[in-house]
Amino acid sequence: MKYxxxxxxxxxxxxxxxxxxxxxxxxxRWVERKAIAGEMVGFDTETTGLDTFSPTYRLRTAQFGDxxxxxxxxxxxGSLFAEAARWALLTLPRLVxxxxxxxxxxxxxxxxxxxxxLAPRVTDSKIIAHLFDSRPRHEGGYGLRLKELCAKDxxxxxxxxxxxxxxxxxxxxxxxxxxxxxxDIHHPIYLQYAGLDAILxxxxxxxxxxxxRKAGVRQALVDFEHRVMYVCALMERRxxxxxxxxxxxxxxxxWEEAELHASKAKQYGVxxxxxxxxxxxxxxxxxxxxxxxxxSGALKVDKSVLLDLADMDQQWQPRGTRTPNxxxxxxxxxxxxxxxRTSYGLVMRDDVDVDGRLHANINSLxxxxxxxxxxxxxxxxxxxxxxxxxxxxxxxxxxxxxSVDYSAVEMRVLAALADERTMKRAIAEGRDLxxxxxxxxxxxxxxxAHRKMGKxxxxxxxYGGGAATLSRQTGxxxxxxxxxxxxxxxxxxxxxxxxxEVQRKARANGYVVITPTGRRLPLDRDRVYAxxxxxxxxxxxxxxxxxxxxxxxKGLTEYLLLPIHDxxxxxxxxxxxxxxxxxxxxxxxxxxxxxxxxxDPEVGGRSWGSxxxxxxxxxxxxxxxxxxxEWYANVGLAA
DNA sequence: CTTCTCACG
DNA sequence: ACGTACGTGAGAAGT
Numbered sequence: 001m002k003y004x005x006x007x008x009x010x011x012x013x014x015x016x017x018x019x020x021x022x023x024x025x026x027x028x029r030w031v032e033r034k035a036i037a038g039e040m041v042g043f044d045t046e047t048t049g050l051d052t053f054s055p056t057y058r059l060r061t062a063q064f065g066d067x068x069x070x071x072x073x074x075x076x077x078g079s080l081f082a083e084a085a086r087w088a089l090l091t092l093p094r095l096v097x098x099x100x101x102x103x104x105x106x107x108x109x110x111x112x113x114x115x116x117x118l119a120p121r122v123t124d125s126k127i128i129a130h131l132f133d134s135r136p137r138h139e140g141g142y143g144l145r146l147k148e149l150c151a152k153d154x155x156x157x158x159x160x161x162x163x164x165x166x167x168x169x170x171x172x173x174x175x176x177x178x179x180x181x182x183x184d185i186h187h188p189i190y191l192q193y194a195g196l197d198a199i200l201x202x203x204x205x206x207x208x209x210x211x212x213r214k215a216g217v218r219q220a221l222v223d224f225e226h227r228v229m230y231v232c233a234l235m236e237r238r239x240x241x242x243x244x245x246x247x248x249x250x251x252x253x254x255w256e257e258a259e260l261h262a263s264k265a266k267q268y269g270v271x272x273x274x275x276x277x278x279x280x281x282x283x284x285x286x287x288x289x290x291x292x293x294x295x296s297g298a299l300k301v302d303k304s305v306l307l308d309l310a311d312m313d314q315q316w317q318p319r320g321t322r323t324p325n326x327x328x329x330x331x332x333x334x335x336x337x338x339x340x341r342t343s344y345g346l347v348m349r350d351d352v353d354v355d356g357r358l359h360a361n362i363n364s365l366x367x368x369x370x371x372x373x374x375x376x377x378x379x380x381x382x383x384x385x386x387x388x389x390x391x392x393x394x395x396x397x398x399x400x401x402x403s404v405d406y407s408a409v410e411m412r413v414l415a416a417l418a419d420e421r422t423m424k425r426a427i428a429e430g431r432d433l434x435x436x437x438x439x440x441x442x443x444x445x446x447x448x449a450h451r452k453m454g455k456x457x458x459x460x461x462x463y464g465g466g467a468a469t470l471s472r473q474t475g476x477x478x479x480x481x482x483x484x485x486x487x488x489x490x491x492x493x494x495x496x497x498x499x500x501e502v503q504r505k506a507r508a509n510g511y512v513v514i515t516p517t518g519r520r521l522p523l524d525r526d527r528v529y530a531x532x533x534x535x536x537x538x539x540x541x542x543x544x545x546x547x548x549x550x551x552x553x554k555g556l557t558e559y560l561l562l563p564i565h566d567x568x569x570x571x572x573x574x575x576x577x578x579x580x581x582x583x584x585x586x587x588x589x590x591x592x593x594x595x596x597x598x599x600d601p602e603v604g605g606r607s608w609g610s611x612x613x614x615x616x617x618x619x620x621x622x623x624x625x626x627x628x629x630e631w632y633a634n635v636g637l638a639a
Numbered sequence: 640c641t642t643c644t645c646a647c648g
Numbered sequence: 649a650c651g652t653a654c655g656t657g658a659g660a661a662g663t
Contacts, residue, residue: 274660276643294643302644339645343658367655371648378657381647389646410648410654465653473653526652533654537648541655565648565655 001026004192008199009155015070015195024084027071031064031088040123041066042202043095045103046194048181050376052105053239053353059110060185064088065198072194074185075111082111089113093121096205098146098197100124101233101364108237115237119230125149125201127225127365128208131217134368135522150200153207158200161193218518225365228545231552232364232372232563239357240379240393240561241571243607247348247392254341261334268327273334276301282327283309306332315385340389347377348392358393362563364545369538370519372563380564384612391609391628395571400631401604402559402581403611404588405567406543406597408433410462413540414532416595417502417516420494427595434458441487453480457488461495462536464529499532506531516593517542540566543597547588556584569608574631577603605631 002017018024034041042065048058060076062085073085089095090113097103100122108115129149135141137148147160168189169179183190212222265273268282280290280299288309292300304314309328311319318324352358360377367373374380382389395401406412411433415423426436437454438446453476460470467485471478489496506513506523513521513534519542521534544563551557551568559580562569568588572580585601604610610629615621625632 272661274644276661296642298643300643335644336646339659342660343646369655371655373656375657378646381645381657383646384648405648460653463653463655466651468651469653529652530654537655540648567648 002188002191004188004195006192006196008158008196008203011068013068013070013196013199015065015072015192015199017072017074017191017195018081018084021080024073024080027073027084028087030069030071031091034066035091035093038093039066040094040096040202040205041092042070042198042200042205043089043092043097043103043122044194044197044201045106046180046190047106047110049177050102051351052102052109053357053359054351055354057110058181059106060180061191061194062089062107062111063194063198064092065195065202067199067203070195070198072191076185086111086113089118094123095121096123096125096201098125098201100126101229101236101362104233105237115230115233119226119233122226123205124226124229125205125208127222127229128205128212130365130370131221131225132208132212132215132520133522134370134520139368140524141522146197146201146204149204149208154200154203159193159196161197165190165193215520216518217520221518224517224545224549227549227552229364231548231557231560232362234552234557235560235562236359236362238558238561239353239359241396242348242352242356242358243392243394244349244352244356246607247345250388250392251341251345251349254337254345257337258334258341261330261337264330265327265334268330270327270331273331274338279306279327279331283325286325286327288325288328301331303332340383343378344382344389345392351377360562369521369534369541371537371541371565374562379562387609387612387624387628389609390612391607393608394606394630398573399571400574400577400606401569401571401608401611402577402584402601403567403569403604404581404585404599404601405564406540406588406599409540409543409566409597410536411458412595412597413543413592414462414495414498414536416593417535417539418494418498419593420492420498423492423494424595437488437491440491441484453484454488457481457484460485461488461499462533464499464531464533502535503528503531513538515539515542543590543592544568544588547590551584551587554583554587556580556587559584605629 001019001023004015006013018027044063045059046061051057058076062073062075064071073081075082075085089107104115104119107113107118126144129144133141137143142149142152150158166176169175169183174182262273270278270282272278279301284290290299292305294300306328307314309325310332311322311324313319348358358377360379361375363373363375412427415427426433434451434455438451441454442450456470456474467478467481471481502513506528511523511525513523513531515535515538519538521538523531544566548563559570559572560568561571568584570584581601581603585599588599590597602611605625607629610625613621613624613628626636
């Protein structure tokens with residue numbers, strides 16, 4: 001046995017690292033005592049990295065700890081150790097881990113303890129922290145990293161184990177990227193810190209939980225988040241199938257496209273299209289007048305500016321209002337192709353498991369508003385105006401893709417929260433809300449421009465924007481916008497009343513918005529206007545999460561691939577996909593404070609891209625689908 | 640590490 | 649007194 005003493009908050013702690021069978025027996029006796037006492041035990045793993053599903057990935061150690069003592073089980077050393085860790089995970093009744101989905105998925109895949117077995121016994125301390133204060137440290141919150149939480153609540157001098165280990169990696173000639181894989185399993189600092197994390201997480205949890213109770217957050221919300229986390233972990237474990245042949249071709253084509261336009265840009269002296277200063281200087285040199293500036297005062301040459309210079313609208317359609325600037329055009333196209341290649345194409349090509357599946361990290365409770373995020377493949381941010389990137393993700397063999405989204409969920413949630421009678425009536429009657437609004441304000445002879453304005457004002461309400469921003473966004477004169485906002489407030493008085501009220505309550509609560517689910521959303525003092533948006537965005541997120549749990553209860557999780565804010569993407573066998581999509585749509589649909597939240601199921605072909613192959617009018621392009629999607633191509637052959 | 644840019648809902 | 653567009657993840661360049 002190796003021993004590593006360490007003082008935390010003035011108390012001696014001990015990390016033990018078993019080396020022999022007899023040492024492991026001692027560990028098992030400790031586990032049995034914890035099991036009998038029903039005590040919460042801290043849990044953590046050390047692995048070769050973050051790419052849990054890659055072929056060369058390994059679980060190195062599994063750590064267990066209480067406030068005084070930790071055990072580091074070096075799983076890597078052989079089956080005797082792995083079996084001890086496995087047994088402990090099956091035996092301990094209550095565990096706490098920080099960012100539990102990571103460890104749960106590692107254990108599921110590399111130690112053979114299934115998610116379904118372990119997840120119900122695990123508390124995620126990150127969920128506890130987020131439910132009290134969702135802000136990262138740099139936004140004025142407590143922070144959500146274990147180190148930050150412990151520095152505040154346990155021991156300010158507790159080591160930053162991740163950061164300190166990075167220094168150790170450098171000292172042995174490795175980097176942050178390679179160190180976790182290469183460091184010797186017997187390295188004393190590695191073992192010491194592995195144990196400390198288990199001790200720290202078990203020390204922090206009761207403090208975090210006490211604070212949460214004191215703030216009045218219900219246990220039901222804590223349980224809700226843990227179930228959501230579990231369902232998302234199931235989706236992450238399943239992953240999405242990538243069409244590897246297609247993606248390889250896509251990456252090559254995007255590279256050629258990026259290079260072609262980069263070489264055009266070079267003719268105007270721009271050697272790097274991603275260097276804004278070069279682009280700005282060259283454009284000025286060509287006689288263009290650049291007026292917009294960035295926050296730091298530099299000339300702005302973003303997409304919007306360049307599209308103007310290239311004589312295109314925001315949808316890249318020719319406008320015919322000026323002579324297109326060829327450099328602006330080349331920079332736009334090169335940057336877009338380059339970004340799509342690196343951010344999406346290369347990940348789909350290179351980050352798949354042996355079965356060709358991509359497992360994006362689903363962070364079920366992430367944003368300040370509790371919205372989810374998806375990382376290490378930003379699956380929520382793939383281009384939607386062009387099908388080519390999404391075409392890379394395909395349904396399983398013998399499956400078709402489906403997607404179900406909520407119709408105008410944020411406006412409906414706002415109508416419900418605000419109890420806006422007129423708006424609720426329009427929604428209940430199934431009216432197109434923006435038509436209805438335009439008619440209310442401008443009468444039955446309203447124009448398309450009126451509808452657009454009404455829709456814009458609605459967005460302004462959801463986002464907390466004002467007349468100036470809306471005028472800038474829509475291009476409408478500010479006086480017209482002001483008139484429209486005043487009219488909107490007149491016909492929907494409930495919205496303005498609710499906005500004032502939610503801001504007043506937030507101030508009274510110490511700049512915290514409390515949502516109907518009892519969630520606390522910290523508000524910046526100088527941005528109180530964001531309160532309405534926070535309440536709406538967060539409540540809409542909770543609606544989707546409740547739907548996920550309802551779907552799980554109905555056995556639909558096996559068909560789900562991704563949650564995307566107001567939408568669920570899935571894959572189901574061709575013979576039942578229509579039925580599954582309908583069932584998902586029915587399950588997601590719900591009544592929210594008297595407002596129907598309707599859903600719109602859509603079934604595509606083999607690829608996600610098939611749901612985006614539309615013509616200029618927004619109708620599905622059958623010829624394109626038959627050319628580019630395997631399922632529609634086969635349907636065409638059959639016909 | 641910060642800034643700028645750009646993809647989404 | 650006034651008005652404030654919301655929330656993410658990611659890459660490249662520059663410091």
